[in-house]
Amino acid sequence: MSVKEWLKERFPIDYEKFVEINENIFIKEPIPLHMKKWLLAMGTTPFILLPMQIITGILLAFYFVPSPEMAYESVRYITEEVQLGFWIRGFHHWGANLMIISIFLHMMRVFFTHAYRKPREINWIVGFILLFLVLTISFTGYSLTYNQLSYWAATVGTNLVKETPLIGGFLVNMLRGGESVTANTLTRFYTLHVWLLPLLITLMIVIHIIVLRVHGISEPEGYDKGYYPFYPSHFNKIIIVTLFLISLISLLTVILPPGLGQPADPMNTPLHIKPEWYFFSVFLFLKLVPIKLGILLIGLIVLIMIFWPFIEPLTSKKEDRRAIINYVLGGTAILILIAFTILETISL
Amino acid sequence: MNNAKIQQWLIGIFSVLLIVSLMIVATVEIKKTREYKPEIDIDKITARCITCHEKENIAVKQIDAWEESEHAVMGIGCFECHEAKDGDFDAQRCPESDFLIARHPTPKDCAECHEQQVAEFANSKHAHQFWLFANADRAVYENPISTRHGCEQCHQVGNIWPDGSVGECDVCHAKHSFDLAVARQPETCGECHIGPDHPHIEIYNESKHGNIFITKGGEWDMGYHTADNEPIPIEAPVCVTCHMDGNEKQPMTHNVSARLAWESQSPWSYRTVWDEENLGSWEVKRERMESICKSCHAPNFIETYLVTADLVNLQYNEIRRMFVYWTKKLTNDSLIDRLKADGKFYSNPVLNGWDEVPELEMYHAWHHEGRRFRHGAEMMGADFTQWHGIWDLQEDMVELIAWAAEHGDKEAEEWVESNHPSKFAPYALYDIPGSAWGIPTKTNTTPFVYKDNKDYWDRIKANVETVYKKGLLAEDQWDLWMKRYENKDHYLGLKYSSDVDSTWNFYKERNALDTKAFKEQAVKLNLPGKSFWERKK
Incomplete structure (x- = not known):
C-alpha cells in the first residue's frame, strides 16, 4: 500500500478535486501583467515577513520572561548567551522595522494606483486596520525589552492614548493596568504581543487576501492587459523576495544589531523621551500643537485616510482632477511623514 | 505622460525616498540602543562657559569629560563647582565674562x-x-625642585x-x-x-x-x-x-x-x-x-592568612631592632655621625641618615625593604615578602654588621667570624605551624632552626603569647595559633612525611638525573682552548 492510498483511507476526500481547487486558486491564479513590474508588486513583502516574525518570536518567547525583574535580564541572556540569540533577536527587530516600511510602500502603491476604489474600499479599510495592528504589535514588542528607551517609549506612547477624548483615561488604565507602566503593563503587552495581536493580524490578512481574491488584483489603467499564472513566474518572484529579505535582515542584524540599552529605571526619567521611530511624525506633530487639538486633528486625518475611498469621489467629478488630487495629497503626506520623522530623529 | 507613467514615477521616487529615509532613521535609532552616552541638559551659564572655552580652545577635552559625568546627567554644570566669592584664594574674574570663578575647587x-x-x-x-x-x-637629601613633581x-x-x-x-x-x-x-x-x-x-x-x-x-x-x-x-x-x-x-x-x-x-x-x-x-x-x-574566602583561610601576615609585621620589628641597635651603637661609639647645622640635627640614627653606609642600610631596611616585606605579606605579594623583602633585609643587615666589623667593632667582628648558621637569626623569631595554603608534607623538614633547636616551638610560643597578652594579637588569633601549635605535626605536615616517600623518591630520582646532567654538561666541561689571560701569564 502506497502512502497516498494509506492517507486516502484515513482522509477520504476527493484528492483529484483537491488538486484541481489548488490549481485553480493558487497555481493558475491569474496575475495581471503589470505585476511583472517590481515596484507594483510590493504587497507580498509584509506577508512574507509575517511568518518570519512568528518563527523568530516563538524562539524569543522560549527565553523571554515578562516581569520587570527578569525582562531586561532575559533579553540580555538571549542577546549575549543563547546560541545565535543575537541573530534571532536582531532578525525579529529588523523584521518588524522592515514590515512597517514595506506596509508604507504597499499603501503608497495602492494609493497612487487608485486600487482602493470601488469595489475594493473594504480592503483598503482592512489594510488600514492591519497597519494599526502592526504598529500596535511593534509598540508592544519594543516595550518588552524593558530598557530605559523602551520603558519611557511605553510611557510616552500610552500617555498619547490617554489624550483620546472621552475614553482616554479608561484606555490608558486598560493598557497599563494601573497609573504607570508597571509589571501589569508588561504582562498585558506580552499577552497582546505574542497572542492576541498575531491572531488578529493573521485573521485580518486572511480577510485581506480573500477580499483581494474575490475581486482579483486591481488592474490600473494604462498598462498592458493580460494575465500570467501565479506559478512559476510570480511564485519565483516571492521566493526571490523571501531570500532577499532573509539576506538583508541578516546583514542588518550583523552590522547593526539592536543593543540592550540601560535597564529600565522607573525612578529616573531621562531628559528626552521618545516613542519608537514610526511614531515620530505623530509625536512631533503633537509637540507642535496643543495636545488635545493635536489628538483631534490626528484622529480626523486618520478618519479621512480610512474613508478616503468614499471621500475621494466627493472631491471632483472629473477623473483627471481626482487623479491630480490623489497624487498631490499622497505626495504631500509622504513628504510630511518623512520630514517629521527626520526632524524628530535629529532633535535632542 | 500618461497616468501609468506618472504613477510609476511617483511610486519609484517615493519608494526610494521612503526606503532610504526610514532605513536611515531606523539605523540611527538602533544605534541609540547601543550607545550609553548620557543625555544632558546644559544650563545657560554652562553653555556660555563651553562656548567660550571651545572658541578659545582652552581645556576643551575637559568639556567632553564633563559631558560623560554623572554631574552632567544630574544637571550640575560648571558654576556649581567653580563658583567663587571675592577674596577666595583661587578667585579669578573670567576675562570673557563677568563670572567670578574658582580656579581650583577644593574638598570644601x-x-x-x-x-x-x-x-x-x-x-x-x-x-x-x-x-x-x-x-x-x-x-636635606632631596632638593626642593625635585620634590615638586615628586x-x-x-x-x-x-x-x-x-x-x-x-x-x-x-x-x-x-x-x-x-x-x-x-x-x-x-x-x-x-x-x-x-x-x-x-x-x-x-x-x-x-x-x-x-x-x-x-x-x-x-x-x-x-x-x-x-x-x-x-x-x-x-x-x-x-x-x-x-x-x-x-x-x-x-x-x-x-x-x-x-x-x-x-x-x-x-x-x-x-x-x-x-x-x-x-x-x-x-x-x-x-x-x-x-x-x-569573607565575600570570597572561607573564614579559616583568611584568619590563618592574616595572623601569619601579622606575625610577619611583628617579625619585622625584631629585625628592625637589630638595625636600631647597630646604628645607635655605632653612633655612640662615634663610628658614624649625625648631620648637624646650627645646633640642630638633620639625621637620626634610628630613622634616617644618608651619608654613611649603616645609616643608609637602616633607612632602606625600614623605608623600602621593610615595607615590601610587610606589605607583600598582607596583600599576597609572595615575591615582595621573599626576594624584595626578607632577602634584601638580611642583605642590609649583613652589610651593616660587616661595615661595623671593618671599622673595628669587636662584636661585629665576632659575628662576621662566626661559622654558625644561626648567625643569620640574631633576633627573636615568630612562626606559625603551617600556612593558609594547605598541608605541606616535606617543606618543614628542611629549616635549620627547626633541626638545631629542640625547644624551637616552645620559644616561639612564648613570643607569640607575649604579643597576644600585650594586645597585638586578638584572642581568636591566639586560639587559632594554639590550635595549630597543639596539632603542629599535622599542620607542619611532619606526620605525613613518611607516607609520601614513594612520591618523594620519584622526584628524588629525577633530581639525581638533573644533578648528573648539570655536572656532565657544565661543571665537568673542560675546553681545550684555555683563557687568553692564562696564556699571557
Missing part, C-alpha cells in the same frame, strides 16, 4: 553635595601629612588648603568626568602606591587577585555604585574593593584607614590607634576587612 566645594564622603576622607590617613611631623628634614604630586592627596579643607578628590576621581570606573581602576591607586618604598600596585599585580583582574577585568563594569550594601559585582577584588567598597555587610567608605589593623608603613609596625574614637580599635578595623574578605 565637593562637600556641598558629598559631605559624608569628604568627612570620611578627612578622617583617613590619606588626609594625614604625617611625614611633616617626623621626617621634615629628609629634604613627593608633592602624590602627597597632594592630603593637602591642607587655604580654605581649611583637606585633601584632593581628583587625585582619584579624574576631573571632570569623576568616573567611578577610573577611580576604581587599580592603576589609579598605582599612580602613587608604586615603586621601591611601597610597591602596592606591583604586589597587587602579582597576587591572584591582580592576576584575575588583569585576565578578565577588561570585561568588568568598574563604574558600579556600592552605597547600597549590595554584593560585590566583580569576580576578584581591586584595591578599592577591600579598602573602600561595600558588600552586603560593610558600607562603602572613603576612609581608607577604616579597615587597616597595622601601621606597617611606619619604622616600627604597631597596631593602629588612628581615630579610635570613631573607627574603633584595630580589632574592629580588622573585622571590617575580614567581612570584605
Whole structure:
C-alpha cells in the first residue's frame, strides 16, 4: 500500500478535486501583467515577513520572561548567551522595522494606483486596520525589552492614548493596568504581543487576501492587459523576495544589531523621551500643537485616510482632477511623514 | 505622460525616498540602543562657559569629560563647582565674562553635595601629612625642585588648603568626568602606591587577585555604585574593593584607614590607634576587612592568612631592632655621625641618615625593604615578602654588621667570624605551624632552626603569647595559633612525611638525573682552548 492510498483511507476526500481547487486558486491564479513590474508588486513583502516574525518570536518567547525583574535580564541572556540569540533577536527587530516600511510602500502603491476604489474600499479599510495592528504589535514588542528607551517609549506612547477624548483615561488604565507602566503593563503587552495581536493580524490578512481574491488584483489603467499564472513566474518572484529579505535582515542584524540599552529605571526619567521611530511624525506633530487639538486633528486625518475611498469621489467629478488630487495629497503626506520623522530623529 | 507613467514615477521616487529615509532613521535609532552616552541638559551659564572655552580652545577635552559625568546627567554644570566669592584664594574674574570663578575647587566645594564622603576622607590617613611631623628634614637629601613633581604630586592627596579643607578628590576621581570606573581602576591607586618604598600596585599585580583582574577585568563594569550594601559585582577584588567598597555587610567608605589593623608603613609596625574614637580599635578595623574578605574566602583561610601576615609585621620589628641597635651603637661609639647645622640635627640614627653606609642600610631596611616585606605579606605579594623583602633585609643587615666589623667593632667582628648558621637569626623569631595554603608534607623538614633547636616551638610560643597578652594579637588569633601549635605535626605536615616517600623518591630520582646532567654538561666541561689571560701569564 502506497502512502497516498494509506492517507486516502484515513482522509477520504476527493484528492483529484483537491488538486484541481489548488490549481485553480493558487497555481493558475491569474496575475495581471503589470505585476511583472517590481515596484507594483510590493504587497507580498509584509506577508512574507509575517511568518518570519512568528518563527523568530516563538524562539524569543522560549527565553523571554515578562516581569520587570527578569525582562531586561532575559533579553540580555538571549542577546549575549543563547546560541545565535543575537541573530534571532536582531532578525525579529529588523523584521518588524522592515514590515512597517514595506506596509508604507504597499499603501503608497495602492494609493497612487487608485486600487482602493470601488469595489475594493473594504480592503483598503482592512489594510488600514492591519497597519494599526502592526504598529500596535511593534509598540508592544519594543516595550518588552524593558530598557530605559523602551520603558519611557511605553510611557510616552500610552500617555498619547490617554489624550483620546472621552475614553482616554479608561484606555490608558486598560493598557497599563494601573497609573504607570508597571509589571501589569508588561504582562498585558506580552499577552497582546505574542497572542492576541498575531491572531488578529493573521485573521485580518486572511480577510485581506480573500477580499483581494474575490475581486482579483486591481488592474490600473494604462498598462498592458493580460494575465500570467501565479506559478512559476510570480511564485519565483516571492521566493526571490523571501531570500532577499532573509539576506538583508541578516546583514542588518550583523552590522547593526539592536543593543540592550540601560535597564529600565522607573525612578529616573531621562531628559528626552521618545516613542519608537514610526511614531515620530505623530509625536512631533503633537509637540507642535496643543495636545488635545493635536489628538483631534490626528484622529480626523486618520478618519479621512480610512474613508478616503468614499471621500475621494466627493472631491471632483472629473477623473483627471481626482487623479491630480490623489497624487498631490499622497505626495504631500509622504513628504510630511518623512520630514517629521527626520526632524524628530535629529532633535535632542 | 500618461497616468501609468506618472504613477510609476511617483511610486519609484517615493519608494526610494521612503526606503532610504526610514532605513536611515531606523539605523540611527538602533544605534541609540547601543550607545550609553548620557543625555544632558546644559544650563545657560554652562553653555556660555563651553562656548567660550571651545572658541578659545582652552581645556576643551575637559568639556567632553564633563559631558560623560554623572554631574552632567544630574544637571550640575560648571558654576556649581567653580563658583567663587571675592577674596577666595583661587578667585579669578573670567576675562570673557563677568563670572567670578574658582580656579581650583577644593574638598570644601565637593562637600556641598558629598559631605559624608569628604568627612570620611578627612578622617583617613590619606588626609594625614604625617611625614611633616617626623621626617621634615629628609629634604636635606632631596632638593626642593625635585620634590615638586615628586613627593608633592602624590602627597597632594592630603593637602591642607587655604580654605581649611583637606585633601584632593581628583587625585582619584579624574576631573571632570569623576568616573567611578577610573577611580576604581587599580592603576589609579598605582599612580602613587608604586615603586621601591611601597610597591602596592606591583604586589597587587602579582597576587591572584591582580592576576584575575588583569585576565578578565577588561570585561568588568568598574563604574558600579556600592552605597547600597549590595554584593560585590566583580569576580576578584581591586584595591578599592577591600579598602573602600561595600558588600552586603560593610558600607562603602572613603576612609581608607577604616579597615587597616597595622601601621606597617611606619619604622616600627604597631597596631593602629588612628581615630579610635570613631573607627574603633584595630580589632574592629580588622573585622571590617575580614567581612570584605569573607565575600570570597572561607573564614579559616583568611584568619590563618592574616595572623601569619601579622606575625610577619611583628617579625619585622625584631629585625628592625637589630638595625636600631647597630646604628645607635655605632653612633655612640662615634663610628658614624649625625648631620648637624646650627645646633640642630638633620639625621637620626634610628630613622634616617644618608651619608654613611649603616645609616643608609637602616633607612632602606625600614623605608623600602621593610615595607615590601610587610606589605607583600598582607596583600599576597609572595615575591615582595621573599626576594624584595626578607632577602634584601638580611642583605642590609649583613652589610651593616660587616661595615661595623671593618671599622673595628669587636662584636661585629665576632659575628662576621662566626661559622654558625644561626648567625643569620640574631633576633627573636615568630612562626606559625603551617600556612593558609594547605598541608605541606616535606617543606618543614628542611629549616635549620627547626633541626638545631629542640625547644624551637616552645620559644616561639612564648613570643607569640607575649604579643597576644600585650594586645597585638586578638584572642581568636591566639586560639587559632594554639590550635595549630597543639596539632603542629599535622599542620607542619611532619606526620605525613613518611607516607609520601614513594612520591618523594620519584622526584628524588629525577633530581639525581638533573644533578648528573648539570655536572656532565657544565661543571665537568673542560675546553681545550684555555683563557687568553692564562696564556699571557
